[in-house]
Amino acid sequence: MIGLSNIEKRFGDNLVLKGVTVTIAEGSVTALVGPSGGGKSTLLRCINLLEIPTSGTVRIGDETLEFHPGGRVPARDIQRLRLQTGMVFQNFQLFPHRTAIENVMEGLVTVLKWAPERARERALALLEKVGMAHKADAWPATLSGGQQQRVAIARALAPSPKVLLCDEPTSALDPELAQEVVDVLGKLASEGTTMVMATHDLRLASKIAKEVVFLDAGVVVENGPAAVLFNNPEQQRTKRFIATLKQEAEKEGGGEV
Amino acid sequence: MQGLAFTVVAPYWDLLLIGAWWTAVLTVSAGALSFVGGILFAVIVLYAPNIVAYPVRACMWVFMGTPLLLQLFLIYFGLVQIGIDIPALAAGIVGLGLHFAVYNADIIRAGIVAVDVGQTEGARSIGFGKWQTLRHVVIPQAIRNTAPPIGGNLIALLKESSIVSVIGIAELVHSAQLAISETFRPFEFYITAAALYYILNLVLEAALRLFERHVEASR
Numbered sequence: 033m034i035g036l037s038n039i040e041k042r043f044g045d046n047l048v049l050k051g052v053t054v055t056i057a058e059g060s061v062t063a064l065v066g067p068s069g070g071g072k073s074t075l076l077r078c079i080n081l082l083e084i085p086t087s088g089t090v091r092i093g094d095e096t097l098e099f100h101p102g103g104r105v106p107a108r109d110i111q112r113l114r115l116q117t118g119m120v121f122q123n124f125q126l127f128p129h130r131t132a133i134e135n136v137m138e139g140l141v142t143v144l145k146w147a148p149e150r151a152r153e154r155a156l157a158l159l160e161k162v163g164m165a166h167k168a169d170a171w172p173a174t175l176s177g178g179q180q181q182r183v184a185i186a187r188a189l190a191p192s193p194k195v196l197l198c199d200e201p202t203s204a205l206d207p208e209l210a211q212e213v214v215d216v217l218g219k220l221a222s223e224g225t226t227m228v229m230a231t232h233d234l235r236l237a238s239k240i241a242k243e244v245v246f247l248d249a250g251v252v253v254e255n256g257p258a259a260v261l262f263n264n265p266e267q268q269r270t271k272r273f274i275a276t277l278k279q280e281a282e283k284e285g286g287g288e289v
Numbered sequence: 290m291q292g293l294a295f296t297v298v299a300p301y302w303d304l305l306l307i308g309a310w311w312t313a314v315l316t317v318s319a320g321a322l323s324f325v326g327g328i329l330f331a332v333i334v335l336y337a338p339n340i341v342a343y344p345v346r347a348c349m350w351v352f353m354g355t356p357l358l359l360q361l362f363l364i365y366f367g368l369v370q371i372g373i374d375i376p377a378l379a380a381g382i383v384g385l386g387l388h389f390a391v392y393n394a395d396i397i398r399a400g401i402v403a404v405d406v407g408q409t410e411g412a413r414s415i416g417f418g419k420w421q422t423l424r425h426v427v428i429p430q431a432i433r434n435t436a437p438p439i440g441g442n443l444i445a446l447l448k449e450s451s452i453v454s455v456i457g458i459a460e461l462v463h464s465a466q467l468a469i470s471e472t473f474r475p476f477e478f479y480i481t482a483a484a485l486y487y488i489l490n491l492v493l494e495a496a497l498r499l500f501e502r503h504v505e506a507s508r
């Protein structure tokens with residue numbers, strides 16, 4: 033289980049997260065939706081501590097860390113919590129100087145000190161899972177965006193994280209390429225991978241997410257099961273936002289909700 | 290006017306080849322030092338606490354702002370005076386190496402800064418520490434992206450290495466001068482030395498191209 037309680041994040045004078053409390057059950061997929069600048073990315077990055085929350089508590093499984101304004105958190109604790117997470121970025125961020133399989137092995141070898149042969153075996157199995165085993169020795173620059181993102185998913189999964197954090201995993205991709213990424217994430221979801229994803233992609237959210245958190249201006253406006261939130265939201269703000277998302281999706285000839 | 294006769298070179302051919310050999314040794318060793326030193330300086334300037342970074346920056350400024358000839362004299366003749374007696378070859382390697390390390394440092398620093406911060410985040414997200422990120426992700430990419438200008442510096446180093454003849458290292462120009470002092474045929478020997486430099490340059494350029502081709506594949 034992942035528990036965020038009372039997370040505040042301040043950039044200078046800008047209070048970006050205003051006391052966010054969210055609980056994410058193991059094996060569930062949660063979509064983080066909301067208008068641009070609402071704090072989705074920041075919240076995700078507070079889970080793996082790429083951003084250190086100004087205050088609040090982050091809990092992943094048995095690991096808990098509390099944050100206080102001005103307090104310092106030991107790098108070792110940050111590392112321990114971070115290793116429970118994997119992250120998929122909008123722009124993939126594969127290492128261009130490593131082949132696909134080396135990208136997946138890197139964390140196992142460098143961080144977890146696995147023997148290279150063992151790491152290669154696991155990396156190959158993961159590439160297989162995301163349908164990229166045939167490109168194991170390819171350089172990232174020679175792969176399509178969708179292929180790069182699938183390798184990036186394998187890389188994030190390599191250290192067996194408790195949760196996969198995805199920050200707009202499809203928004204840098206053309207619709208066809210986005211589809212192959214949606215398919216892979218859907219497969220992972222059906223296998224019980226815990227995921228939290230920030231997304232504007234209704235197709236992605238509605239196909240995979242069971243839970244939805246609507247975040248606006250640093251506050252959780254509404255959260256609940258995807259079916260309810262997408263089709264029958266309570267809050268006025270949520271209704272308006274979902275309506276615009278659906279409009280956009282229709283304009284693009286995109287997915288059904 | 291004296292006629293040109295390259296046959297005078299023949300008896301000194303071995304001497305010149307040995308000179309070329311030492312030029313190659315100097316270039317490779319000083320080149321390696323300038324490369325490693327360049328990375329080290331760049332990392333210190335960017336990341337070390339001020340108490341380390343400021344003195345290093347001051348040293349770099351001195352190396353950049355004064356003539357290489359003066360630096361060599363200082364290392365070879367000056368340091369003896371305070372009890373540091375360095376053999377000529379070592380002094381030549383250190384002088385050339387540090388001088389070019391400073392130029393490389395500038396290039397590599399810019400290269401490091403230019404690596405997308407997303408790369409750092411990607412590395413941090415899979416658990417890399419600061420140092421691991423630098424070593425495995427940022428520096429390798431910075432080096433790849435700056436390979437052409439660093440290679441250019443290496444070629445400049447090969448040519449500039451002739452300056453260490455002034456502290457008595459028997460490199461190519463030094464050998465040529467020795468031969469000239471016995472034969473009084475500067476033209477033939479300087480032309481031959483120039484041809485040998487040209488060949489060394491071709492070899493170095495071929496090696497650099499090989500490296501760049503290897504790097505291109507991964508971009």
Ligand SMILES: Nc1ncnc2c1ncn2[C@@H]1O[C@H](COP(=O)(O)OP(=O)(O)OP(=O)(O)O)[C@@H](O)[C@H]1O
Binds near residue numbers: 046068070072
């Ligand atoms: N490193 C930072 N320094 C200062 N301000 C930041 C930083 N990162 C984010 N912000 C600010 O925090 C707010 C929330 O940004 P965030 O990226 O979390 O929004 P988002 O919901 O992910 O938006 P989008 O849908 O556009 O990705 C914005 O106002 C942004 O300017």
Ligand SMILES: [Mg+2]
Binds near residue numbers: 072073074199230
């Ligand atoms: Mg965002």
